[in-house]
Amino acid sequence: MSSNSLQALPGFREFYPDTCALRNYLFMHWRDVARTYGFLEYEGPVLEPTELYRRKSGDEIVKQLFHFSDAGGREVALRPETTPSLARMAAAKHKELRKPIKWFQIGSCFRYERQQKGRGREFYQYNCDILGEPSGAADADLIAMSIDVMRSLGFRQGDFVVRLSDRNVWPDFLEKAGVAAEHLSVFLQIIDKMEREKPEVSAGRLAELGTSREAVDAFIAGRGADWPPLQALLENLAARGLSGFIKVDLGIVRGLAYYTGPVFEIFDISQGMRAVAGGGRYDQLCQLIGGSDLPACGFAMGDMVIGDFVKETPHAWRQYQEWLASYGKIEAFVIIADEARRPDALAMVQGLRNAGIATDYSYLPAKVGKQAQLAEQLGARAALTIGSEFPEVRLKDLIARKEEVIDATAAPEAVSALLTSPAIPPLLA
RNA sequence: GUGGCCGUAGUUCAGCGGUAGAGCGCCAGAUUGUGAUUCUGGUUGUCGCGGGUUCGAAUCCCGUCGGUCACCCCA
Numbered sequence: 001m002s003s004n005s006l007q008a009l010p011g012f013r014e015f016y017p018d019t020c021a022l023r024n025y026l027f028m029h030w031r032d033v034a035r036t037y038g039f040l041e042y043e044g045p046v047l048e049p050t051e052l053y054r055r056k057s058g059d060e061i062v063k064q065l066f067h068f069s070d071a072g073g074r075e076v077a078l079r080p081e082t083t084p085s086l087a088r089m090a091a092a093k094h095k096e097l098r099k100p101i102k103w104f105q106i107g108s109c110f111r112y113e114r115q116q117k118g119r120g121r122e123f124y125q126y127n128c129d130i131l132g133e134p135s136g137a138a139d140a141d142l143i144a145m146s147i148d149v150m151r152s153l154g155f156r157q158g159d160f161v162v163r164l165s166d167r168n169v170w171p172d173f174l175e176k177a178g179v180a181a182e183h184l185s186v187f188l189q190i191i192d193k194m195e196r197e198k199p200e201v202s203a204g205r206l207a208e209l210g211t212s213r214e215a216v217d218a219f220i221a222g223r224g225a226d227w228p229p230l231q232a233l234l235e236n237l238a239a240r241g242l243s244g245f246i247k248v249d250l251g252i253v254r255g256l257a258y259y260t261g262p263v264f265e266i267f268d269i270s271q272g273m274r275a276v277a278g279g280g281r282y283d284q285l286c287q288l289i290g291g292s293d294l295p296a297c298g299f300a301m302g303d304m305v306i307g308d309f310v311k312e313t314p315h316a317w318r319q320y321q322e323w324l325a326s327y328g329k330i331e332a333f334v335i336i337a338d339e340a341r342r343p344d345a346l347a348m349v350q351g352l353r354n355a356g357i358a359t360d361y362s363y364l365p366a367k368v369g370k371q372a373q374l375a376e377q378l379g380a381r382a383a384l385t386i387g388s389e390f391p392e393v394r395l396k397d398l399i400a401r402k403e404e405v406i407d408a409t410a411a412p413e414a415v416s417a418l419l420t421s422p423a424i425p426p427l428l429a
Numbered sequence: 430g431u432g433g434c435c436g437u438a439g440u441u442c443a444g445c446g447g448u449a450g451a452g453c454g455c456c457a458g459a460u461u462g463u464g465a466u467u468c469u470g471g472u473u474g475u476c477g478c479g480g481g482u483u484c485g486a487a488u489c490c491c492g493u494c495g496g497u498c499a500c501c502c503c504a
Contacts, residue, residue, distance in 0.1 A: 010495075053504085063430095064502075081504045109504090118497060125504095192503095256504055275503090298504085338463050372463040375482085387462065398464065 011121030091290020129298030329379030
């Protein structure tokens with residue numbers, strides 16, 4: 001890298017075709033699962049008033065935003081997530097929308113922070129939300145959906161786990177422990193950090209609130225067995241045959257302040273429980289941002305961690321490679337053996353393309369061998385050689401290594417037939 | 430914001446005070462109308478950038494930019 005300043009900004013991503021393919025593969029599965037769950041795609045603004053995020057999360061968050069004053073003097077920020085925009089959009093129109101509102105979005109998000117594995121300054125986030133439905137049926141559907149996203153990408157039971165909890169179990173705990181309700185948010189932050197922090201630190205903070213690490217651990221060990229909302233969720237998911245993916249873990253509360261009910265996170269089991277997706281219920285956010293009382297829940301998954309997870313999981317990677325084998329490949333290549341026939345070759349290329357066949361050819365005169373090599377490199381299965389015998393042309397199956405003579409006018413049909421026939425390589429001697 | 434490690438050919442890397450290297454890739458030929466493999470030949474550099482030490486720096490020192498990983502944070 002030279003020191004000139006025309007390179008991409010740190011943490012921003014340039015998708016060359018090979019990395020763009022993986023991105024598109026993720027998008028394809030994201031959209032497909034959303035479709036099967038009856039979700040509609042929407043899109044919000046990339047740039048928002050800085051206040052939209054400050055209002056929800058406080059001034060601290062502004063430090064991690066790309067924010068600036070625009071030419072009109074407005075304080076604006078690139079979105080670090082999409083839920084606030086969604087809450088506003090849904091709240092503004094919810095009276096004319098049939099409930100439940102089931103929307104999803106795949107959007108670029110931006111955070112100003114040093115990059116590391118799985119985290120950059122620019123990333124895509126897949127967000128699925130259900131608004132206007134207060135019952136746990138919606139939460140259960142989202143959890144099932146997140147599992148199906150994982151399965152569609154080739155992950156299996158044992159690769160990942162959904163850790164499920166409900167924030168509402170904790171006020172009850174605090175009350176019994178004699179801790180004032182006003183300490184709930186501080187308490188939840190301690191719970192959220194317990195797994196990352198040294199035990200003594202958490203223990204100290206819990207003691208300050210008037211409870212203890214032992215009491216919390218004991219409560220978590222109880223697994224919310226007597227908390228009806230959790231049991232309802234578990235029964236719902238069991239009916240779908242998904243119990244094997246779920247593990248109740250009351251220690252999951254999620255860092256965000258706006259969650260108000262069930263919360264869940266998906267973890268990569270192999271890589272030290274790396275979080276790959278998360279979500280939960282946020283019944284107050286639409287009121288806070290859009291002024292409409294609209295219960296809601298949702299989950300999000302970023303493209304970077306899940307992309308790494310696919311790369312690091314052999315069977316998921318194999319599934320991607322299989323998909324990739326036919327992605328970005330041409331189907332037919334027209335070899336021009338006699339330059340005098342270039343106009344006829346162009347007509348044939350056009351005919352093939354109009355028939356929906358991915359077709360390419362050499363822009364400049366080249367030896368037949370060179371052109372055949374190009375056909376191979378571009379992934380073509382069919383090679384059409386057009387030369388002085390025109391309108392007779394040769395159609396070769398580059399996998400079977402068999403060639404036949406056809407009439408030029410029959411090319412689209414003949415190529416289509418070849419492409420749909422079984423790909424049988426010749427027996428090796 | 431803090432710290433560790435790394436920046437050499439298109440790419441992966443070796444060299445670590447004394448002529449800038451290898452594998453892979455790429456190009457050409459063997460093969461003038463046919464792809465794999467093989468063989469032969471060839472191409473490729475501001476050694477990230479700037480300064481310093483030295484007779485001499487890719488190599489040592491300082492700075493800087495970039496990458497990467499971890500911390501912080503995690504919406």
